[in-house]
Structure formats: structure tokens, C-alpha cells
Amino acid sequence: MLNQISSHRLYSLLSSFIREIMNATEPDLLLDALMKIFQRFVDCERIVVLDNDLNVKKIKGDTAEIDEDLKKMIQWVMNNHSPMSLPKGDAMIHIFPLVKAGKTLGVLLAWSNEEIVVETSELLRTFAFLSAVVLENLELYSSLQEQHKTLEATKNYMQRILDSFPQHIAVFDQDSRIVFANKGYSLSSFGEDIASKVTQLVQKTFLTGSRQTLEVEEGANFYSIVAEPIEYEGQPQVLLVITDVTNTKEVERLKAIDQLKTEFVANISHELKTPLAAIKAYAETILMSIEMLDQQTLNEFVQIIYKESQHLESILEGLLDFSKLEQRMMTLEKTTFDLTGLVRETMRSMEELARSKQVRLELLTREPVLIRADQKRIKQVITNLVNNGIKYSKEDSQEKYVRVRIERKGDKVLIEISDNGLGIPKEYHEKVFERFFRVGTVMDHRVEGTGLGLTIAKQIVELHGGRIWLESEPNVGTTVFVELPVGDER
Numbered sequence: 001m002l003n004q005i006s007s008h009r010l011y012s013l014l015s016s017f018i019r020e021i022m023n024a025t026e027p028d029l030l031l032d033a034l035m036k037i038f039q040r041f042v043d044c045e046r047i048v049v050l051d052n053d054l055n056v057k058k059i060k061g062d063t064a065e066i067d068e069d070l071k072k073m074i075q076w077v078m079n080n081h082s083p084m085s086l087p088k089g090d091a092m093i094h095i096f097p098l099v100k101a102g103k104t105l106g107v108l109l110a111w112s113n114e115e116i117v118v119e120t121s122e123l124l125r126t127f128a129f130l131s132a133v134v135l136e137n138l139e140l141y142s143s144l145q146e147q148h149k150t151l152e153a154t155k156n157y158m159q160r161i162l163d164s165f166p167q168h169i170a171v172f173d174q175d176s177r178i179v180f181a182n183k184g185y186s187l188s189s190f191g192e193d194i195a196s197k198v199t200q201l202v203q204k205t206f207l208t209g210s211r212q213t214l215e216v217e218e219g220a221n222f223y224s225i226v227a228e229p230i231e232y233e234g235q236p237q238v239l240l241v242i243t244d245v246t247n248t249k250e251v252e253r254l255k256a257i258d259q260l261k262t263e264f265v266a267n268i269s270h271e272l273k274t275p276l277a278a279i280k281a282y283a284e285t286i287l288m289s290i291e292m293l294d295q296q297t298l299n300e301f302v303q304i305i306y307k308e309s310q311h312l313e314s315i316l317e318g319l320l321d322f323s324k325l326e327q328r329m330m331t332l333e334k335t336t337f338d339l340t341g342l343v344r345e346t347m348r349s350m351e352e353l354a355r356s357k358q359v360r361l362e363l364l365t366r367e368p369v370l371i372r373a374d375q376k377r378i379k380q381v382i383t384n385l386v387n388n389g390i391k392y393s394k395e396d397s398q399e400k401y402v403r404v405r406i407e408r409k410g411d412k413v414l415i416e417i418s419d420n421g422l423g424i425p426k427e428y429h430e431k432v433f434e435r436f437f438r439v440g441t442v443m444d445h446r447v448e449g450t451g452l453g454l455t456i457a458k459q460i461v462e463l464h465g466g467r468i469w470l471e472s473e474p475n476v477g478t479t480v481f482v483e484l485p486v487g488d489e490r
Contacts, residue, residue, distance in 0.1 A: 372487030
């Protein structure tokens with residue numbers, strides 16, 4: 001049949017076949033082209049393509065039974081990479097291996113009523129070889145596609161899992177660029193402060209090669225940030241996980257408040273019990289022995305009862321003031337007065353207490369400073385702050401003092417109350433103004449008081465539109481600053 005085809009026709013068929021197999025996008029189309037070209041050169045009743053395991057991959061024509069003898073011949077062809085033709089009944093079976101670089105990818109069987117000449121056999125062998133080359137590439141491409149689909153499915157699966165996490169998760173490369181982020185991180189809207197701290201934490205993790213942690217506060221929310229060094233394809237990366245721990249912090253805060261309330265109640269009970277016990281003891285003594293007591297002793301006992309009653313009254317007034325402030329029921333009665341004079345009068349009233357603690361009181365300002373405010377409440381603030389300076393003085397100090405300075409600054413007035421007492425650790429500088437908070441058990445048991453003084457002072461100052469803060473160092477001393485608006489001096 002090859003002799004009946006002109007050279008031009010042969011080249012045309014070959015060119016057409018090559019185009020078909022090169023354009024084939026899947027093995028099935030390639031095998032169709034191979035079968036078609038075989039039928040051009042051999043008058044075939046049926047054509048079957050088998051894989052290496054002799055499973056049928058493609059068939060054209062009737063189904064053919066492959067017996068054991070035929071299987072042996074097929075196996076010989078596959079092992080020797082050489083075509084074979086053998087008679088089978090009234091037909092001839094032509095077997096061509098699909099071989100590429102010594103690797104057999106399958107075999108083609110063609111049933112025909114005629115023998116194939118050597119020239120035609122070699123040409124068909126060439127077609128089989130070209131088909132094997134493309135077939136291997138198509139199978140490899142198909143395998144890669146399947147792997148890609150599997151990888152994509154796995155990636156999407158993991159992405160959905162990570163997207164379902166409440167944490168904000170991201171992976172950074174060495175240039176601090178995000179190479180992966182879950183939905184939580186992608187949709188997050190952190191402020192510049194957190195963004196800056198994230199960058200610093202990532203860079204520190206790359207630098208140290210160790211796990212880094214950080215807790216930050218933004219608005220009403222608290223975040224825990226963990227940066228973990230990882231490696232991908234030999235390149236160092238950082239896995240960042242941001243967790244919103246606001247609820248956890250809130251629970252911790254509520255527990256701390258409950259604990260402070262418990263301690264506060266215990267402290268208040270002690271504070272009330274002490275003056276009541278003294279009043280009761282001296283009153284019982286007077287009742288039981290009034291006829292035996294001389295006038296001087298009786299006067300001393302009554303003075304003690306009166307003093308303890310005043311102490312009890314001050315405790316109750318503090319509790320009432322705190323209750324009013326908490327319920328926002330406290331109102332201010334503003335008048336214009338000389339703040340310097342008020343402070344001088346307040347310090348004089350506390351000289352006896354200062355002497356008992358060997359503390360020297362000093363007012364460093366002499367000139368009047370007019371201010372419009374609630375005189376009673378400002379006196380309450382000054383009393384509390386000076387009282388704290390006296391109470392928390394160091395027992396072993398040779399020279400103890402509480403100094404007050406008043407300075408007018410534009411439409412503000414600044415009051416500084418400083419001492420050289422025990423001082424307050426830095427971590428408590430803000431907390432000392434919180435309700436129910438007291439600094440350390442040592443100081444708590446050394447001095448009397450409800451622990452509400454600074455809380456009340458802060459709220460009174462803020463009610464005036466001012467602010468209060470402190471600077472302190474343990475065993476050096478404390479300075480409390482009170483800044484108040486001067487107000488309308490009328």
C-alpha cells in the first residue's frame with residue numbers, strides 16, 4: 001500500500017499526523033490520530049491500544065479477545081521494543097510497541113487480512129514512536145495537572161480552615177512582606193501603633209531566630225501577638241498570630257475587682273471597728289467608774305471619744321462621697337477664693353498629725369492665687385494628698401517633709417505636693433487612682449485608711465475639668481501634681 005502512495009501524498013499525511021498529535025491536548029485524542037494514520041496504511045478490521053498492564057486504553061472496531069498466547073507475544077514485543085506480525089486464524093495481527101527512550105508506554109494491535117511490507121512497518125513504527133513521545137508528555141502533563149488540582153484543593157482546604165480561625169494569621173518573608181494571610185488578617189483594620197509593633201516583632205524574630213510574644217492594647221481591645229520563626233523551601237519566614245484576648249482580660253479585670261472589693265470590705269470593717277472599739281471601751285469605763293474618775297481623767301476620756309467619733313465620721317463621709325461620685329450625684333458649689341490661703345489653712349489643721357510623725361510641713365508659695373472652684377472639695381483633695389505624704393513617711397528618715405507649691409500657668413493652676421517618703425513603684429503609678437486599689441500589703445497594714453482617698457481626689461479634680469498624676473520612686477519620695485482650670489474669677 002505504501003507503493004501506491006506518492007511521495008507528495010506521503011509527506012502530506014506525515015505532516016498532517018504530526019500536526020494532529022502535536023495539537024492533541026489529551027491522550028485520547030492522540031490515540032485517535034494514531035489509529036487513523038494506521039488505517040491509512042493498513043486495511044484494519046479493528047485496532048486496540050493497551051497500556052503496560054495490558055488494559056484496554058482505546059479500541060476501534062469489534063471487541064477482541066486476547067488469549068494467553070497473544071499476551072505472550074505482546075509481552076515479547078514490549079520487552080524487545082520491536083514490532084511483530086503473527087497469523088491468527090484467517091487474519092494477521094500486527095503488534096507495534098509505543099516506545100520512547102527505551103521506555104514502553106503501551107502497545108498497538110491491528111487486525112488485518114494482509115501482511116505489512118518492511119517499508120510500511122518501519123513507517124508505522126515511526127508513527128508509533130512519535131505518538132509515544134507525545135503520549136508521555138501528555139500523561140506527564142495530565143499527571144501534573146492532577147497534582148496541581150490536588151495541591152489547589154489542599155491549599156483551598158487549608159485556607160478555609162485557617163479562615164475559620166478567630167485569630168489573625170499571616171506569614172512574612174525576610175523583607176517583611178506578607179506571603180500568606182487568612183481572612184481574619186486580610187480584613188483586619190489595626191491602627192498604626194499595632195502595625196508598627198507587628199513590623200518590629202517580625203524583624204526581631206528574624207534577627208533572633210526565636211519565638212517572640214507581645215501584648216498590646218488598642219482602644220478597648222487587648223491583643224496577644226506571637227511571632228514564630230519557620231522555614232519554607234529553605235527560606236526563613238515568620239508566622240504571626242494575633243489573638244483578641246479582650247474577653248479574657250475583662251474576666252481577669254473583673255476577678256481583680258472582686259478581689260479588691262473583698263479586701264476593701266475587710267479593710268473598711270477594720271477601719272470602722274478600731275474607732276468604735278475605742279469609743280465603746282472609754283464610754284464603758286466612764287459609765288462603770290464615773291464616781292471614781294477625777295475631772296482631768298474624765299476630760300481626757302471624753303476627748304478620746306470625741307476624736308474617735310471624728311475619725312469615724314471622716315470614714316463615713318469618705319464612703320458617702322465615693323458613693324455620690326460613683327452614681328454621678330456629686331454637684332459642685334463653685335466660688336472664687338484664694339487657693340494659697342486654703343492650702344495654708346489646711347496644712348495648719350494637720351500640724352498635730354505631722355508632729356506626731358516628725359514630718360515638717362512646708363508651703364513654698366506665699367502670693368495669693370485666685371481660683372473659681374468648689375472650696376470644700378478642693379480642700380478635701382489637698383487634705384487627702386498631704387495626709388498621704390505624712391502617713392507614708394519613712395520611719396527611719398532623719399528629715400521628713402511634705403512640701404506644697406502652687407503655680408499659676410495661664411488659665412491653669414498647678415499644685416505640687418511632694419514628700420521624701422516610701423515612694424510608689426512605677427507599675428502602680430496609674431493603678432493607685434483606681435477604686436479599691438492599695439499599694440502593697442506592707443504599706444496597707446502600716447497605715448490606716450480606706451484606700452479610697454486618691455480615687456475620690458481624682459474624680460473631684462476631673463469633675464472640675466482638671467487632671468491629677470504623680471511621679472514617684474521607691475525610697476526616694478512622691479510628687480503628686482494637680483492641674484485645675486482657674487475658672488471665671490468673679
